[in-house]
Amino acid sequence: MxxxxxxxxxxxxxxxFYIYDEEVIDEQIQKLKDNFPEFEFLYSIKTNPNENIVKFIAKNGIGSDAASKNEVLKSVKANIPKEKIIYSSAGKTKSDIEDTYDKCIITADSYHELEIINQVAKEHGEIFRVGLRINPNYSMDSDSAVSSKFGVDEESLLEHIDFINSLKNIKICGIHVHLRSQVLDYEVLYNYYKDIFDLAVFCIDEMGFDMDYINFGGGLGIAYSDRNEELKIDFLGQKCRELVKQFKKKLNCRLIIESGRFIICRAxxxxxxxxxxxxxxxxxxxxxxxxxxxxxxxxxxxxxxxxxxxxxxxxxxxxxxxxxxxxxxxxxxxxxxxxxxxxxxxxxxxxxxxxxxxxxxxxxxxxxxxxxxxxGSYGFTLSPILFSSHxxxxxxxxxxxxxxxxxxx
Ligand SMILES: Cc1ncc(COP(=O)(O)O)c(C=O)c1O
Structure with missing residues (x-):
């Protein structure tokens, strides 16, 4: 700066004041587009919801990872098209779903949410295409699963097939996984993406889901200080291209990566x-x-x-x-x-x-x-700006x- x-x-x-430099945001977006030509990107609005940033993101064809009803509405206001706004968060209320129903793609975070979305779709007399967030049976660093408040456990899917099929007003059409932010080792991210491709194949073959999209979540890190090496985004991009080739026959769908800090932190x-x-x-x-x-x-x-x-x-x-x-x-x-x-x-x-x-x-x-x-990320939005009335x-x-x-x- x-x-x-x-x-x-x-x-x-x-x-x-906070100052945000559009040139840096632009450079980061370009790095994503250049290295992952087969992928689409969603900007995680919670990272920094400043409207000028969101407008610039929208102008560059990036979609929105919206974590609340208001983030969905903000995305709509920034002219992000409906199919590029994905609303995913734990704990959505029925009114959150009603107010965003025709404005975005909704990712259900629990079986209870699937029921509520089904109910809202029934009231509209429609079959609604919905995503499902899955807590996979592996973590970023190991093969062992972790307990999480987010999504439904992968191993619970099969036992819920009848329940899911009983919800006549929804069709599951996409999956979302997010495990961790700020990953700097490209091999960790690569293995994670590979596991999600396998999970998507399972969801088609065993669960009968449609697969309009796979949302691989966030995780692209940045080196905050000299002690860290930058994420080798070019290596990751290259390996992802091979991965896409490998799965292309089976999975002809939108591939989505979410990113917050990678785009905005340094700016x-x-x-x-x-x-x-x-x-x-x-x-x-x-x-x-x-x-x-x-x-x-x-x-x-x-x-x-x-x-x-x-x-x-x-x-x-x-x-x-x-x-x-x-x-x-x-x-x-x-x-x-x-x-x-x-x-x-x-x-x-x-x-x-x-x-x-x-x-x-x-x-x-x-x-x-x-x-x-x-x-740039998690700054103004997470700071207690009202404290002491300064x-x-x-x-x-x-x-x-x-x-x-x-x-x-
Ligand atoms: C579901 C989800 N996606 C994406 C992100 C953005 O993470 P990052 O900015 O580290 O890419 C977060 C951050 O909490 C998240 O919860």
Whole structure:
């Protein structure tokens, strides 16, 4: 992100903001399209529901992975066609289904949901084509199955054939699997996709499902810090092409991958400024505007590190709340060469309000701008922006022509 743009925007608006760079979003979308020509993509709106981002996604032919009724409605408003909006979440109510029935493809998350969807379809006097989320009998890292609140267990399918066939107003026409986010090993993703192809074949042969589409869920990760290697997306794409060839005869259907952070994470930067500087018993503090309440992730990472007995490098992610201790790098926009060890805090009434502890940063002065990287995904949307009634950060969208579009709150 261009430093002078950030400085000019801060001088003009004098408050913290998120800035999203369309050029980066565009590059990420292009990588997906180039490497997976046989696949379609859905943008996971929950990652960052900013309407300018959703509009750009729609303009690029990407569909929507909608996790609520309102995300379906947002997708419709962005002109995403009905067949490219897939509504999948645990715990949909009958009114969620009624309000989205004619606006998207609905993925049932339980046998009970299949019954409700059947009921709504009956009231419409129609046979409704519906997807089903399946919790497969393997996990990303091993062959063993895990218990999950999402979907129906793969091994429960056969015993539910009669039940499914008794629902006369629905026809299952697609499957959805999602196990994990932020996978950086392409072989893990490849094996996972392969297992889902096998599951799809089982669903056709043994369950009698139609297969309009297979939704392979999310999982494409990004390297948040220098400790990680980037996902080898070109290797994964190549192996997927072979996989598609292998299954083509049996499965002539839409192949769908969901992606949130891969598309948007790096495009976003959180920007704030130093309000005060102080030193207490040999620790230097920078107090910035809107820390935890502006961008929640750094504070939560510090919390996880402080409670764990493990070395911080070994901490397991709990996405999307905790990724890694160094997932979001803090920087000071200054020409100063001198470095300083500082703890960067926000201005809330809690010591847990932190952008980072003991960071070696360029020496900052009051008024200097502070940036935090990798803030495009699960940033504004997951942060407690109302806490302490501080002013709410703006969201600024920088389009490819460098036009600035601002959401003020
Ligand atoms: C069903 C589903 N799909 C896709 C995603 C997006 O994951 P990611 O942004 O890591 O690709 C999530 C994230 O929670 C999800 O729950």
């Amino acid at each position: 261009d430093k002078s743009t950030i400085k000019n925007l801060m001088n003009e608006y004098k408050r913290p 976003g930067t959180y920007v704030t400024y130093v309000i005060d500087k102080k030193s207490s018993r040999s620790i230097n503090y920078l107090i910035v505007a809107n820390g935890y309440n502006g961008f929640h992730k750094p504070s939560l990472a510090e919390l996880v590190v402080s409670y764990s007995q493990l070395p911080r490098e070994n901490l397991k992610a709990t996405e999307p709340i905790f990724t890694a201790y160094d997932a979001n790098q803090v920087d000071i926009l200054t020409e100063a060469n001198e470095k300083e060890l500082v703890t960067v805090c926000g201005n809330l009434c809690t010591a847990a309000d932190l952008l980072g502890k003991n960071l070696e940063l360029p020496k900052a002065e009051i008024g200097d701008i502070v940036t935090v990287s990798n803030a 002013e709410i950060p703006y969201e600024i969208y920088l389009d490819s022509e460098k036009n600035v579009i601002i959401n003020k709150y």
